[in-house]
Amino acid sequence: MVQDGTLADRAYERILTMILDGSIPVGEKMPSENDLCKTLDVSRPVLRQALKQLRSDDVIVSRQGSGSYVIRKPEKAALDFAPVGSIADIQRTFEFRAAIEGEAAYLAALRRTDADLNRLKSILQELDRCIQQGELGVVADEEFHMAICETSTNPYFTAARASMETNILTGMNLTRNLSLTKPRERLELVQAEHYAIFKAISDKDAAASRAAMRAHVENARKRVFEGDTPAD
Incomplete structure (x- = not known):
């Protein structure tokens, strides 16, 4: 059985890829949790763990009543x-x-x-x-x-x-x-x-x-x- 931690890391990396390739541009609002769960084929707890890590890494920020936004991405290099x-x-x-x-x-x-x-x-x-x-x-x-x-x-x-x-x-x-x-x-x-x-x-x-x-x-x-x- 794949542990949630591993699933969350995979979700984290897939979201990061979407940010890197411009699917979710810097400064833009993230898709809803429902949409991301469907896109990534993960449960809500797994997704939330991945999003929590992205917030910790200062890649996204959550704004009360508005959702999460991409604020930075890794350098292309x-x-x-x-x-x-x-x-x-x-x-x-x-x-x-x-x-x-x-x-x-x-x-x-x-x-x-x-x-x-x-x-x-x-x-x-x-x-x-x-x-x-x-x-x-x-x-x-x-x-x-x-x-x-x-x-x-x-x-x-x-x-x-x-x-x-x-x-x-x-x-x-x-x-x-x-x-x-x-x-x-x-x-x-x-x-x-x-x-x-x-x-x-x-x-x-x-x-x-x-x-x-x-x-x-x-x-x-x-x-x-x-x-x-x-x-x-």
Whole structure:
């Protein structure tokens, strides 16, 4: 039996395809739930789960008494790096990372050593170099995040993250490739988020470390959907 979660992801991806191909343009009202259920051949609870995720991803917005409207869609370049069928999985991986890495950063701030800080600083300098040279920087980005899990000194964070390595690298490749299609300020913004995490860990501010990491991963999730938006 196919689980509702899987059905909802499929519905999510099919709606996303309709938005990407212009069947439901940005700025337009979504079809009714009845019409979508018929089109997608899913139950109302499954559809509502898919719509809830689209709202969470800031792809659609619900307006009381009016319905749901498309407010953004992935950049077209996203399809060069990740097929539509993988986007739901990439987004769920970001949710996993926010939970796991947020707590790892919290503990890293409490337990870090000078050697840990020197390692993180060295990785950040490598990421600075990648930005200057116009390189992707996925390897260094992954090393930075894994180093924070290791700094927590709890091997379960490292093991949990390692178990999702393929999914995580797919998401990193997508978001960093998308950033390379933008002005350099986009990657500099991502790097500023890395530095905010580093500073909080350096200051031994556990709460700020958790907040900075969660904000960074959440921002990465939303950067997948920084394509067309309606004019105000």
